Amino acid sequence: MKITFLVPSAYGMRGDVRAVLNLAGELAGRHEVEVVSVRRTRETPFFSIDRRVALRWLVDSRPGVPHLLPRGQVRTEVALWRMLRGLSADVLVTARPSLSVQSARYAPRHVVRIAREWGRPTVPGPVRRFYPRLDAVVASTESGRDEWAGLLDDDLSVHAIPDSLPAVPWPRSRMDNRIVSAGGRLVPGKAYDRLVRAFGIVADKRPDWRLRLYGSGPEERRLRALVRDLDLHNHVYFMGTTPDLPGEFAKASIVAVPSQHEVLGMAVIEALSCGVPIVGFEGARGPGQFLRPGLDSVLVAEGEGDVESYAGALLSLVDDERRRMSLAAGALETASGYAAPAIAARWQELMYGLRSRD
Template identity: 65%
Template sequence: MKVSLIMPSAYGMRGDVRATLSLASALAARHEVEVISVRRQKEKPFFPVGSDVAMRDVVDVRPGVRHLLPRGQVRTEVALWRMLRALKCDVLITTRPGLGVQAARHAPRELLKIAKVWSRPTVPGPVKRFYPRLNAVVTATETAQGEWARLLDGGPVVHCVQDALPAGPWPRSRMDNRIVAAGGRWVPAKAYDRLIRAFAIVAGKRPDWRLRLYGGGPEERRLRALVRELNLHNHVYFMGTTPDLAGEFAKASIVANTSFGEDQAMAVLEAMACGVPVVAFEGTKGPTEFVATGYNGVLVPESEADPGLFAAALLALIDDERRRRSLAAGARDTAMRHAPGEVAEQWEKLITDLRH
């Protein structure tokens, strides 16, 4: 069976990119798999890809690459349309609502077409119109499954298959470093400012603990200014981007997540795979799906104005090593459900059922 997975870019540092490449690598153990990147802006993907996975691009926008057509959205859309019309595979998996719409409109009718989705579309009209032409929609969480089922009422069946973590072995935290870590894109939705303000309280009471922030993005300047304002330069460290986030999380004893709203929570799952308990806010859809207070982490009541609640949750774990180790065991158990082989088997079963 040949499986094609198409994404806007396979070269970025996003949770959905990480999950898609992990799935592709897992499926490649038994099938012919290719990842199609609509845009290629770098020489190599940020995250590792299995050696058996074929990579190809629709438009190469790397500096110095010449094209017959001028750069722009029209060129990309024309190239995407041509690629989809000529696509030869058994199963096509799209990874964004817009790509699902294009696949429904232009991919050959005989292909099995599945839309993998993480968040609701910003413009639902085209999705409601064209998604009924697809064979199925797949979400990563049960909450998202319900939302998409309501959105596509009368459309294709919406299934839930959890995201795949990259293949192990995974490093394991010794739980003895006085480090709280967080990782992801530094954008407003991730609310790292909330974490920094909460950690200011922690640092005032436990000055021997440190906060390490991994990632990069447009919020960096504002976050650095906040650290200076709160005089936390000896407590909060900006560690930059790394393709080995798991290796860095394994150096921590707690991982924090302060995102607003929807969150793909891949960083949460990677932390759990390393045996690190997670502290997150209630109501954040991604973490709420995976974090269970008293089992693998702590969920804190949502509070935008008061960082004290989140700080209190961090301090409670900092002061209770026995509890941290107990939660770490639950975290690793949770991560096992996202092992790539197990997730690949769920996809194979879904594909088999859809083809019969």
């Protein structure tokens, strides 16, 4: 079976890119797999790609690269249309609603077309109009499946399959460093400002602990200013981006997920694979979708006093090594459910089932 994954850019540092590459690498052991990147934004991909997975791009968006068509959007749309119309594959998996709409419109009908979704439906008009032409939607969580099923009104089969971990040995934390880590794009929705304020309370009581923030984004300048204003420059460190976030999480003893609406859970899953407990918030769309509170994590109830409550949850683990170790063992057990072979088998079963309907 030939499987094509279509992504906006396989060259960026995003959790959804990481998830697609993990899945593609595992499926490549039994199928012909390619990743098509609509845009090429840098010389090499940020994350490593399994050598068995073919990678190609449609538009070279690197600075200084000349183009025949002057307008970027027109150039991209033409390249995408040509790729879809001439696609030779058994299965096409699109990793963004805008791409899934184009897949529904232009991909050959003999190709099984699947929309891979991580977030809420943001373009309901085009989705309602074109998604019924697809073969399936796959959400990463049960709540996501319910939202998409409600929007599509049984016009399309909707499934829930979580993201997978890479099929490599997982690094494991020794749980002996006094470090709290957090990783992801530094954007408002991730609520890293709340984490910094909460860690200010932790650092005041336990000054030997440190917070490491991995990632980059538009919030970095504001976060650095907050660290300066709170006089936390000796406690909070901006570590920049890394293609090996699990390796960095393995240096920590706690991983913090301060967002109350965490949809994409790759950072959560990768932390679990390192045997590191999570501190996050409760909520229908929070990290609890990926966790077993009390066994691998501590979740804080939403409401007033979020900063103080979150700081209290962090301190409860900082001060209780035995509990940290117990949650670390539970984290490894939870992570086993996201192993690449198990997740890829679910995708393979779905793909074969959809193909057999033709």
